[in-house]
Amino acid sequence: MNDAIWAGTISVAGHENAELEAYLARPLGEEPRGGVVVIHHMPGYDEASKEIVRKFAAHGYAAVCPNLYSREGAGVSPDDQAAAARAKGGVPDEQLVGDVAGAAAHLNGLDHANGKIGVIGFCSGGRQTFLAACSLQIDAAVDCYGAFVVNEPPAESGMKVTSLLSKAPGLSSPLLGLFGADDSFPGPEEVAVLAAELEKLGKDHEFHTYPDAGHAFFAVDRPSYRPAAAVDGWKKIFDFYGRHLSA
Amino acid sequence: MCTYLTQKIELDGAAKGATGWFTLSDGAVYVDHPYHATHEHTLNIDFTNPGEGPSARVAVELTEEAALALVEAIQKALAAAPPGLASGAHARAAS
Numbered sequence: 001m002n003d004a005i006w007a008g009t010i011s012v013a014g015h016e017n018a019e020l021e022a023y024l025a026r027p028l029g030e031e032p033r034g035g036v037v038v039i040h041h042m043p044g045y046d047e048a049s050k051e052i053v054r055k056f057a058a059h060g061y062a063a064v065c066p067n068l069y070s071r072e073g074a075g076v077s078p079d080d081q082a083a084a085a086r087a088k089g090g091v092p093d094e095q096l097v098g099d100v101a102g103a104a105a106h107l108n109g110l111d112h113a114n115g116k117i118g119v120i121g122f123c124s125g126g127r128q129t130f131l132a133a134c135s136l137q138i139d140a141a142v143d144c145y146g147a148f149v150v151n152e153p154p155a156e157s158g159m160k161v162t163s164l165l166s167k168a169p170g171l172s173s174p175l176l177g178l179f180g181a182d183d184s185f186p187g188p189e190e191v192a193v194l195a196a197e198l199e200k201l202g203k204d205h206e207f208h209t210y211p212d213a214g215h216a217f218f219a220v221d222r223p224s225y226r227p228a229a230a231v232d233g234w235k236k237i238f239d240f241y242g243r244h245l246s247a
Numbered sequence: 248m249c250t251y252l253t254q255k256i257e258l259d260g261a262a263k264g265a266t267g268w269f270t271l272s273d274g275a276v277y278v279d280h281p282y283h284a285t286h287e288h289t290l291n292i293d294f295t296n297p298g299e300g301p302s303a304r305v306a307v308e309l310t311e312e313a314a315l316a317l318v319e320a321i322q323k324a325l326a327a328a329p330p331g332l333a334s335g336a337h338a339r340a341a342s
Contacts, residue, residue: 042279043280043282044282046282072301073300073301073302076300076301076302077265077302079282079283079306080301080302080304080306081301082282083275083293083295083301083304083306084295084297084301084304086253086275086277087253087255087273087275087293087295087297154252156252157252157253158252158253158255216280222280222287223285223286223287224280224287
């Protein structure tokens with residue numbers, strides 16, 4: 001088996017054809033493969049996000065993480081881009097959907113693409129994953145502790161985001177949700193409301209809430225890392241994509 | 248947890264960033280995950296001038312204790328100086 005991968009920075013066309021910086025990783029083998037769009041967390045397009053992209057490639061997928069803060073300027077460091085985007089209340093939902101659509105189209109245009117697209121996001125990217133899966137035709141979505149899918153953000157937050165619950169009827173794919181029991185954004189009650197709504201709508205979903213884990217338990221470079229939850233979470237992600245992204 | 252809450256303020260002064268000195272116009276203060284500090288959460292301050300682009304930024308990530316000590320030190324320093332000495336209005340009037 002050829003497990004070699006290629007990884008590096010590329011450009012993709014995002015919402016309204018904006019040129020976005022993006023990080024792509026793909027296997028060098030010639031087997032047909034699904035694509036995964038990775039949506040980075042609120043702190044931005046960082047090393048950890050790129051490592052996640054490479055992890056998907058090492059598991060046989062073509063994966064790309066668009067820099068959602070590319071519009072803050074080329075040549076600007078990702079943390080400065082993230083601070084500028086935060087001061088503006090985050091990225092608009094419509095723009096996010098266009099950016100994910102562009103990233104997915106790029107993956108589907110690569111050699112050996114099998115036409116299947118997964119989306120995964122962490123933190124604010126978890127909410128954006130749900131948004132993308134309710135707005136675009138995709139094949140498998142993974143929401144890792146995304147807040148404000150159900151609840152509105154606090155009025156004083158200055159964030160542009162709103163609840164997405166009314167979009168749930170449009171969910172186009174199975175949804176895997178991975179949450180920490182000790183998280184407050186989203187708290188277990190918010191996760192329960194989402195699960196009940198998806199149940200009511202007959203939408204295919206699988207939620208897991210890990211004990212002794214809070215927000216960002218996948219983040220290996222932060223004290224929030226919880227190995228037991230993260231190891232099991234990755235197993236569930238690859239099992240889920242294995243079922244839904246094969247040709 | 249991500250708090251998502253951001254206190255925004257107008258600032259008048261200057262800061263030295265990665266590319267040198269720039270005039271400050273804005274600030275953001277929030278408790279959230281840091282970018283660089285190895286703590287789960289920190290009190291983060293961005294000193295910025297959006298008019299000069301996103302790189303016109305000085306970022307600080309402090310523990311709660313350090314942030315409170317900084318607030319106290321700022322108040323002590325201001326209290327020790329004659330009232331209005333560092334006031335923007337005073338500086339403009341004098342110039």
